[in-house]
Amino acid sequence: MLLKVRDLRVYYDTVAGVVKAVDGVSLSVERGEIVGLAGESGSGKTTMARAIMRLLPSNARIVSGEIVLDGVDVLSLSESELKDFRWKKVSMVFQGAMNALNPVLRVGEQIAEVLVEKAGYDKRRAWSRVEELFKLVGIDPSRTRDYPHEFSGGMRQRAVIAMAIALNPDLVIADEPVTALDVVVQSKILDLLKRLRDELGISVLLITHDLSVIAEACDRTAIMYAGRIVEYGSTEEVFEEPLHPYTRALISAFPSITGERRSFEPIKGDPPNMLNLPPGCAFHPRCPKAFDKCSKEVPELKEVKGRLVACHLWG
Amino acid sequence: MGFKEYVARRLLSSLVTFFLIIVLNFFIFRIMPGDPTRTIARDARLLPEQRELLKKRFGLDRPLWDQFILYLVNLFRGDLGLSFQYRGTPVVEVILGRRMLNTFLLMGSSIAVALVIGMTLGTIAAWKRGSKADIAAIIFSLVTYSIPTFWMGMLLILVFGYYLDWIPISGTITTGVEYQTFWEYAADYLHHMVGPMVTLVISFIGYHFLLMRNSLLDVFTEDYMLTAIAKGLSTRTILFKHAMRNALLPMISVMALEVVYLFSGATATETVFTWQGLGLLIYESVVKQDYPVLQGIFIFMALAVLTANFVADVVYALVDPRIRYG
Numbered sequence: 285m286l287l288k289v290r291d292l293r294v295y296y297d298t299v300a301g302v303v304k305a306v307d308g309v310s311l312s313v314e315r316g317e318i319v320g321l322a323g324e325s326g327s328g329k330t331t332m333a334r335a336i337m338r339l340l341p342s343n344a345r346i347v348s349g350e351i352v353l354d355g356v357d358v359l360s361l362s363e364s365e366l367k368d369f370r371w372k373k374v375s376m377v378f379q380g381a382m383n384a385l386n387p388v389l390r391v392g393e394q395i396a397e398v399l400v401e402k403a404g405y406d407k408r409r410a411w412s413r414v415e416e417l418f419k420l421v422g423i424d425p426s427r428t429r430d431y432p433h434e435f436s437g438g439m440r441q442r443a444v445i446a447m448a449i450a451l452n453p454d455l456v457i458a459d460e461p462v463t464a465l466d467v468v469v470q471s472k473i474l475d476l477l478k479r480l481r482d483e484l485g486i487s488v489l490l491i492t493h494d495l496s497v498i499a500e501a502c503d504r505t506a507i508m509y510a511g512r513i514v515e516y517g518s519t520e521e522v523f524e525e526p527l528h529p530y531t532r533a534l535i536s537a538f539p540s541i542t543g544e545r546r547s548f549e550p551i552k553g554d555p556p557n558m559l560n561l562p563p564g565c566a567f568h569p570r571c572p573k574a575f576d577k578c579s580k581e582v583p584e585l586k587e588v589k590g591r592l593v594a595c596h597l598w599g
Numbered sequence: 600m601g602f603k604e605y606v607a608r609r610l611l612s613s614l615v616t617f618f619l620i621i622v623l624n625f626f627i628f629r630i631m632p633g634d635p636t637r638t639i640a641r642d643a644r645l646l647p648e649q650r651e652l653l654k655k656r657f658g659l660d661r662p663l664w665d666q667f668i669l670y671l672v673n674l675f676r677g678d679l680g681l682s683f684q685y686r687g688t689p690v691v692e693v694i695l696g697r698r699m700l701n702t703f704l705l706m707g708s709s710i711a712v713a714l715v716i717g718m719t720l721g722t723i724a725a726w727k728r729g730s731k732a733d734i735a736a737i738i739f740s741l742v743t744y745s746i747p748t749f750w751m752g753m754l755l756i757l758v759f760g761y762y763l764d765w766i767p768i769s770g771t772i773t774t775g776v777e778y779q780t781f782w783e784y785a786a787d788y789l790h791h792m793v794g795p796m797v798t799l800v801i802s803f804i805g806y807h808f809l810l811m812r813n814s815l816l817d818v819f820t821e822d823y824m825l826t827a828i829a830k831g832l833s834t835r836t837i838l839f840k841h842a843m844r845n846a847l848l849p850m851i852s853v854m855a856l857e858v859v860y861l862f863s864g865a866t867a868t869e870t871v872f873t874w875q876g877l878g879l880l881i882y883e884s885v886v887k888q889d890y891p892v893l894q895g896i897f898i899f900m901a902l903a904v905l906t907a908n909f910v911a912d913v914v915y916a917l918v919d920p921r922i923r924y925g
């Protein structure tokens with residue numbers, strides 16, 4: 285197992301109160317696997333990703349939990365150990381990757397600098413490695429000295445991915461890597477991620493709110509709701525037979541994931557108020573199958589039919 | 600649009616602006632009450648021959664249109680008329696030379712020192728935002744920025760010049776001294792420069808500090824800064840390569856405006872310390888109604904502003920690759 289997150293809690297202190305953005309998440313990622321993390325906006329996906337890189341904003345607190353990546357206890361790393369850990373072990377493709385590149389530095393330079401500073405390359409070798417990386421992600425290697433604004437959206441996304449794999453990390457966290465792109469470019473970028481996984485053996489944690497992206501690229505899928513994982517299993521099984529009512533609702537809110545037409549049903553009710561979550565299962569006010577126990581007890585994530593589900597309906 | 604074309608366009612627009620300013624400068628001095636053109640031909644501080652010469656050279660007894668043409672022709676020959684207060688010395692000679700050198704040395708060194716200190720402190724404060732040092736630096740900046748320079752200058756003169764006798768209280772050199780070597784002269788000159796320079800540095804620092812700090816704090820919220828941190832780069836690379844270059848962009852236009860001080864001088868400071876620069880010259884020319892010199896300084900300042908802005912535009916394009924195409 286490459287990544288193991290156990291009972292992670294990350295809270296934000298705000299003037300309005302405490303936001304329990306991640307509240308007891310457990311998640312594991314195997315080597316060479318693409319895991320999807322899906323959920324509505326505000327469910328805590330980005331917080332989760334940034335916690336793994338120890339990149340949380342200053343008002344965030346890691347309250348409890350454990351993150352182990354390739355045997356390294358991430359939460360106990362010192363500031364200087366972190367510098368070494370970041371990008372070598374785990375790198376990130378940020379949400380809104382359009383702005384992830386520095387506008388005044390050449391694209392190639394932004395990749396070469398990690399090679400020089402963190403892997404001991406000399407300048408010349410670093411730049412030829414950048415050209416290789418460009419080829420690998422499908423950008424014309426003669427464009428390494430361009431500035432970000434000279435790239436199209438799809439090219440920038442590829443460049444950001446090239447940057448993420450520059451040091452051969454074990455894990456790449458891709459936060460909404462294709463959200464701003466059109467569908468054709470989307471599926472090319474997803475193909476690229478799959479190819480890199482096959483060729484380089486890296487693992488990918490792919491974060492998105494778009495289930496069609498998950499269906500297209502992920503081996504396993506975790507569904508997140510209000511700071512918790514509610515279902516985690518192989519993508520095929522989760523889509524075929526969703527066990528958690530929220531997963532089911534989410535899937536039927538996406539009309540054409542598998543191409544077939546199904547009746548389109550938006551999830552009823554409003555997303556939860558993260559400052560004041562409902563007691564028990566946070567989904568119960570919107571759940572068609574809710575019963576007594578749901579508003580009283582928080583359901584544990586338990587194994588059901590070979591996957592993990594947190595719902596009182598299943599025991 | 601390529602870089603060369605961009606520069607050419609900027610240059611052209613600067614030239615057009617300069618021409619408009621020259622035209623404006625001609626008419627302003629002729630619309631002013633008391634019609635200075637007539638004063639020029641009559642001022643008692645000039646000798647009768649000098650007055651005749653001016654009348655002829657600037658066509659002051661001819662129609663306005665002819666005067667304008669002559670004004671332009673003379674201007675491009677570098678002839679801005681004769682100074683009243685210096686009894687007929689050509690204006691160009693009054694402005695260029697000593698006066699200009701004095702201002703240049705004082706302003707150049709003050710601005711450079713204030714920039715380096717202000718920007719370095721601003722960078723550190725932004726990085727350690729909210730710390731005690733940051734807050735202390737902000738208070739210091741706001742206070743020094745708000746103190747009028749003439750008041751600060753007088754305070755320095757009173758304390759360090761009068762009571763402590765560390766610095767001379769006026770002038771650029773000690774009068775009546777024979778210098779044996781150039782170095783003796785330079786030392787005396789620099790000793791005189793301490794007072795006005797400290798005044799100017801203190802009054803400029805706060806501005807540079809606050810600007811740099813704010814500019815950096817804006818940059819810190821950008822996504823690419825998070826990327827730089829995520830990449831595990833050293834603090835130095837993050838701060839000086841990724842943040843600085845972006846934060847410097849707004850600083851360039853500020854620096855361009857300050858280049859103007861190099862030519863105009865700081866009138867208040869130069870006056871308080873009787874520093875024989877262009878700022879003091881402006882003050883004296885106003886008091887002594889020396890219109891030709893004022894007109895000359897205005898044209899000179901316009902040229903400085905335009906040149907500085909042009910250079911800033913070019914530097915901008917070199918630092919920010921997006922500009923050439925925008």
Ligand SMILES: Nc1ncnc2c1ncn2[C@@H]1O[C@H](COP(=O)(O)OP(=O)(O)OP(=O)(O)O)[C@@H](O)[C@H]1O
Pocket residue numbers: 296297298303305323324325326327328329330331332341343379493558
């Ligand atoms: N710096 C912060 N300070 C306070 N609250 C925050 C902060 N960042 C995020 N939050 C809150 O934490 C919760 C989770 O945010 P997060 O960005 O992790 O969600 P997300 O699942 O990534 O959403 P999206 O799909 O919109 O990106 C939200 O309610 C959000 O408002």
Ligand SMILES: [Mg+2]
Pocket residue numbers: 329330331379459
């Ligand atoms: Mg997010």
